[in-house]
Amino acid sequence: MTGDLMLIWPELILTIGGLITLMLGTFFGDRNVGLYQLSSLLTLAAAAAAVVALFGIETTVFSGTLSVDSFGGFAKLLIYAASFVCIVVAPRFFSGGMRAEYPTLILFAALGMGIMASSRDLMTLYVGLELNSLAAYVLASFMRTDERSTEAGLKYFVLGALASGMLLYGISLLYGFTGTTDFAGIAKVMGGELNIGLIFGIVFVLAGLGFKISAVPFHMWTPDVYEGAPTPVTTFFATAPKVAAMALMTRVVIDAMGPAVGAWQQIVIFLALASIILGAVGAIGQKNIKRLLAYSSINNVGFMLVGLAAGTQQGVEGVLTYLLVYMLTTLGAFLVVLQLRDADGNQVESIPALAGLSQRRPGLAAAMAVFLFSLAGIPPLFGFWPKYLVFEAAVNANLVPLAVAGIVASVIGAFYYIAIIKTMYFDDKSDTEFPKGGGAIVEDAVITASALWLSVIGYLFIPVLAVLSASAAAVLF
Amino acid sequence: MSGFPILSLMLAVPLVGAIACLFVGDKMARFVALGATLVTFVLGCILWAQFDIGGAQWQFTERADLFGRFSWALGIDGMALMLIMLSVFLMPLCILASWDAIKQRVGLYMAMFLIMEVVMIGVFMAQDLLLFYIFFEAGLIPMYFIIGIWGGANRKYAAFKFFLYTLLGSVLMLIAMIAMIGEAGTTDIPTLLNYDFPPAMQTWLWLAFFASLAVKMPMWPVHTWLPDAHVQAPTAGSMILAGVLLKLGAYGFLRFMMPMFPDASGQLMWIVFGLSMIAVVYTSLVALVQSDMKKLIAYSSVAHMAIVTAGLFAFNQQGIEGALIIMLSHGVVSAALFFCVGVIYDRLHTREIDRYGGLAKNMPAYALFFMLFTMASIGLPGTSGFVGEFLSLAGIYEASSWVAFVCTTGIILGAAYMLYLYRRVVFGELTKDDVKAMPDLNAREWTIMVPLAAVALWMGVYPESFLAPMRGDVTTVVARLAPAKPAGDAHLTAGKAKPAAAHGEPVHGSSHAGGVQ
Numbered sequence: 005m006t007g008d009l010m011l012i013w014p015e016l017i018l019t020i021g022g023l024i025t026l027m028l029g030t031f032f033g034d035r036n037v038g039l040y041q042l043s044s045l046l047t048l049a050a051a052a053a054a055v056v057a058l059f060g061i062e063t064t065v066f067s068g069t070l071s072v073d074s075f076g077g078f079a080k081l082l083i084y085a086a087s088f089v090c091i092v093v094a095p096r097f098f099s100g101g102m103r104a105e106y107p108t109l110i111l112f113a114a115l116g117m118g119i120m121a122s123s124r125d126l127m128t129l130y131v132g133l134e135l136n137s138l139a140a141y142v143l144a145s146f147m148r149t150d151e152r153s154t155e156a157g158l159k160y161f162v163l164g165a166l167a168s169g170m171l172l173y174g175i176s177l178l179y180g181f182t183g184t185t186d187f188a189g190i191a192k193v194m195g196g197e198l199n200i201g202l203i204f205g206i207v208f209v210l211a212g213l214g215f216k217i218s219a220v221p222f223h224m225w226t227p228d229v230y231e232g233a234p235t236p237v238t239t240f241f242a243t244a245p246k247v248a249a250m251a252l253m254t255r256v257v258i259d260a261m262g263p264a265v266g267a268w269q270q271i272v273i274f275l276a277l278a279s280i281i282l283g284a285v286g287a288i289g290q291k292n293i294k295r296l297l298a299y300s301s302i303n304n305v306g307f308m309l310v311g312l313a314a315g316t317q318q319g320v321e322g323v324l325t326y327l328l329v330y331m332l333t334t335l336g337a338f339l340v341v342l343q344l345r346d347a348d349g350n351q352v353e354s355i356p357a358l359a360g361l362s363q364r365r366p367g368l369a370a371a372m373a374v375f376l377f378s379l380a381g382i383p384p385l386f387g388f389w390p391k392y393l394v395f396e397a398a399v400n401a402n403l404v405p406l407a408v409a410g411i412v413a414s415v416i417g418a419f420y421y422i423a424i425i426k427t428m429y430f431d432d433k434s435d436t437e438f439p440k441g442g443g444a445i446v447e448d449a450v451i452t453a454s455a456l457w458l459s460v461i462g463y464l465f466i467p468v469l470a471v472l473s474a475s476a477a478a479v480l481f
Numbered sequence: 482m483s484g485f486p487i488l489s490l491m492l493a494v495p496l497v498g499a500i501a502c503l504f505v506g507d508k509m510a511r512f513v514a515l516g517a518t519l520v521t522f523v524l525g526c527i528l529w530a531q532f533d534i535g536g537a538q539w540q541f542t543e544r545a546d547l548f549g550r551f552s553w554a555l556g557i558d559g560m561a562l563m564l565i566m567l568s569v570f571l572m573p574l575c576i577l578a579s580w581d582a583i584k585q586r587v588g589l590y591m592a593m594f595l596i597m598e599v600v601m602i603g604v605f606m607a608q609d610l611l612l613f614y615i616f617f618e619a620g621l622i623p624m625y626f627i628i629g630i631w632g633g634a635n636r637k638y639a640a641f642k643f644f645l646y647t648l649l650g651s652v653l654m655l656i657a658m659i660a661m662i663g664e665a666g667t668t669d670i671p672t673l674l675n676y677d678f679p680p681a682m683q684t685w686l687w688l689a690f691f692a693s694l695a696v697k698m699p700m701w702p703v704h705t706w707l708p709d710a711h712v713q714a715p716t717a718g719s720m721i722l723a724g725v726l727l728k729l730g731a732y733g734f735l736r737f738m739m740p741m742f743p744d745a746s747g748q749l750m751w752i753v754f755g756l757s758m759i760a761v762v763y764t765s766l767v768a769l770v771q772s773d774m775k776k777l778i779a780y781s782s783v784a785h786m787a788i789v790t791a792g793l794f795a796f797n798q799q800g801i802e803g804a805l806i807i808m809l810s811h812g813v814v815s816a817a818l819f820f821c822v823g824v825i826y827d828r829l830h831t832r833e834i835d836r837y838g839g840l841a842k843n844m845p846a847y848a849l850f851f852m853l854f855t856m857a858s859i860g861l862p863g864t865s866g867f868v869g870e871f872l873s874l875a876g877i878y879e880a881s882s883w884v885a886f887v888c889t890t891g892i893i894l895g896a897a898y899m900l901y902l903y904r905r906v907v908f909g910e911l912t913k914d915d916v917k918a919m920p921d922l923n924a925r926e927w928t929i930m931v932p933l934a935a936v937a938l939w940m941g942v943y944p945e946s947f948l949a950p951m952r953g954d955v956t957t958v959v960a961r962l963a964p965a966k967p968a969g970d971a972h973l974t975a976g977k978a979k980p981a982a983a984h985g986e987p988v989h990g991s992s993h994a995g996g997v998q
Contacts, residue, residue, distance in 0.1 A: 363586075366589075377622060382618060382619075382621060382622060382648070383614065383615040383618045383619055384615050384616075384618075384619040388615070388618075392611075392655070392659070395655070395656065395659055396659045396662070396663070399656060399659045399660055399663060400659075400663050404656070404660070407656050407659070408653070408656055411652040411653070411655065411656055412649065412652060412653070414652065415645060415648050415649045415652060418644070418645065418648055419641070419645060422625065422641065422644055422645075423641075425625075426629060426637055426640070426641070429626060429629060429630055430629040430630055430636070430637050430640070463547070463548050464547055464548070466548045466549040466550060467548070467549035470549050470550065
């Protein structure tokens with residue numbers, strides 16, 4: 005048991021760090037932003053260091069309910085990095101309204117997500133998921149006096165609870181028909197003949213997880229929550245939980261349902277195509293940049309599912325690379341959105357107001373253009389590479405029709421990305437001024453670094469990424 | 482070959498120039514861009530001088546396994562060399578052409594042009610399938626900005642149409658490339674060129690590539706983006722679009738589809754011939770009724786490219802060499818024609834043909850150059866157009882006399898619409914006051930016109946300079962296609978030498994006239 009505790013240092017650090025942060029906020033007051041922010045950032049850094057230190061260990065702890073492996077490690081590093089950035093950018097956004105609950109909730113959410121990414125038992129899966137979700141509901145309504153924010157929180161909660169219900173129902177069916185909650189045990193039963201109960205279990209579990217990754221048709225909450233939640237929280241929602249839920253879904257599909265390929269593959273293919281197409285079509289005509297990025301995230305999840313549908317190690321490697329690149333791009337794009345303030349210091353979210361941004365803030369517009377072209381997957385930007393990987397996996401798994409349909413639908417997606425670029429570059433200047441200044445150097449640095457990396461420089465990192473994602477994906481096979 | 486990475490250097494110079502253009506002021510940006518393109522041009526000339534004609538198929542090869550799954554592999558053969566020369570030759574002229582015409586956001590404009598140059602020559606240099614695709618697609622981004630920011634009134638629509646149309650085609654090619662890489666297990670183009678894909682797979686791959694390249698080409702009926710893009714793009718944008726970007730499609734046919742999928746090419750050549758025949762006649766007729774100069778030249782480009790595709794799919798030496806010469810010739814001539822339109826557009830700010838007339842009186846030098854390029858476009862002997870059209874039609878005739886017959890009408894119609902355009906713009910009475918006030922070419926415009934005219938004549942008088950580096954590569958392609966080549970309907974036989982040949986030189990072929998005494 006003590007030995008097991010030594011292997012979950014990241015989770016322990018997050019728990020303790022989260023509690024300390026909460027205490028600091030309680031004892032020293034919400035005004036001492038620097039203090040609790042520092043403690044939360046240190047916690048995340050320490051947790052990340054612990055993950056790195058544990059790299060290479062492949063084992064399970066607590067009677068096989070939680071795994072310690074490089075797949076989980078890869079996901080956790082991404083999750084911690086995204087959480088880190090979301091804490092860094094928060095104080096400026098909330099200005100006076102920053103409270104210690106914010107970093108604390110993020111830490112607890114990150115803890116839950118870490119558990120999701122490394123669970124190998126239906127019970128730990130659910131515990132991790134709920135820990136993350138409960139923190140997320142509160143975060144969505146963090147600006148409690150803002151109508152949109154509270155509405156977002158409520159919507160997220162109601163629909164999230166529904167999804168959890170479906171997931172639990174699926175879990176109970178799987179448990180009932182396999183007699184175990186252990187992924188490996190479930191897989192053993194799935195290898196035999198499938199009965200109707202198991203199939204229903206698969207469907208409900210995938211539906212519940214589909215909600216978490218906001219795959220169509222379980223995506224309804226995404227645009228509303230993304231729009232209503234405070235922007236740093238939206239940044240968080242669009243990055244870290246996506247990584248966690250996608251990692252969890254990959255693990256469930258490959259580890260627990262692996263042998264029943266025929267049963268889950270059609271579902272994943274449907275989710276993939278529906279997400280790509282609806283994510284693309286729904287984004288057309290959006291006037292709010294956060295809403296638009298919500299549809300973009302639905303669209304991108306569809307592409308990740310293309311890699312997952314392949315069900316091969318190559319496909320999982322593609323998904324992991326995709327997650328990393330997607331996370332960086334989305335972080336960058338949201339940081340740009342955070343920079344958009346008019347002369348009075350109010351956040352600007354309307355797309356028409358961005359007209360002529362390239363003349364007012366050339367650097368910012370250029371970075372945004374890089375992020376958008378990258379999300380659209382247009383080479384030479386690095387967003388092309390993960391798309392290539394997932395499509396390659398699909399073609400090699402004999403899913404050519406899926407690949408063709410997906411890639412053709414990606415052209416629809418390109419339409420709205422280039423439409424924003426049109427607004428920023430081609431249209432005449434809008435009345436909204438975007439005065440410079442006030443931004444933290446960290447934000448500018450993150451934007452610049454990720455934009456540069458996503459332009460051609462990222463290609464130089466392909467060998468490193470390949471090794472990392474291959475070692476992480478190999479765990480599942 | 483020396484180990485000096487001259488190809489990488491040719492890519493690096495404009496790239497560095499592009500970054501510099503973004504940061505120096507508008508005034509300096511023009512000079513930086515001109516300097517960078519001139520340096521690249523000089524490097525290109527060195528490349529041509531150093532190219533060993535008849536030597537190894539791939540020269541100046543470089544290889545660095547930077548990207549794990551694929552590599553930074555560059556290398557050129559004769560065809561690539563000539564197309565690179567075309568690009569680096571046109572580029573400084575494009576910069577000069579936009580010297581005064583572009584007044585806003587000059588730095589960004591010049592940077593986009595330089596990136597465009599990197600991308601274009603990168604496409605011709607790439608020896609790795611994925612590297613090729615990245616360059617091939619990357620061209621969309623700068624062109625999108627060039628059309629969208631500095632274009633005409635309807636520029637946004639044209640930019641969207643250009644971007645999405647060409648993207649839709651290309652993504653299918655990407656899927657085909659993935660399948661090829663999976664099948665052959667390599668991304669190395671020289672290896673893939675000699676890989677025999679299963680015939681059934683070839684058909685699908687061929688169709689996917691065709692979807693992409695036919696849009697780039699552009700072939701009827703997917704050509705509709707081209708007139709819009711041309712009309713809305715700024716002058717230099719049209720020059721580079723017509724001059725080089727349209728050649729990417731044909732280059733792809735010749736580099737990928739024909740040698741990699743020979744069986745499918747043989748089976749499906751009827752598609753290419755059919756579409757080419759329709760394009761030649763249809764777009765020529767459409768060009769005839771245009772009232773917008775740029776649109777007219779854009780449609781004429783589609784017609785010329787149709788002769789290129791038909792020539793390529795003739796599967797014989799003349800046909801392919803002719804198609805290549807048309808590509809080069811059209812690159813120079815159509816760029817020149819777009820510049821001719823740009824010259825008067827800068828003065829009167831309209832492209833309506835009816836607004837002009839009688840320019841021969843007040844702009845004699847302009848009229849002279851315009852005449853030369855019109856003739857080159859029609860294919861008058863002595864100009865570049867003649868060589869290409871004659872060779873490719875001779876090749877097409879060998880493959881199918883009907884296709885040759887229909888394509889030849891394109892020459893006649895071409896003469897009709899170009900001469901009609903020239904008559905309406907340059908001849909006639911000089912009645913309009915604003916037209917009267919237009920000054921003749923200035924020094925900058927002379928500087929652009931003279932090299933273009935010189936090359937058009939050089940290519941017409943001594944095409945061997947351009948054909949020699951490409952001949953070996955064409956022979957390789959023809960040999961690769963030989964097993965899949967359907968029998969032509971022309972049944973050409975070499976004429977018998979007359980016994981009387983003892984009197985004079987041995988007579989070759991059917992040219993009896995000289996032998997009879």
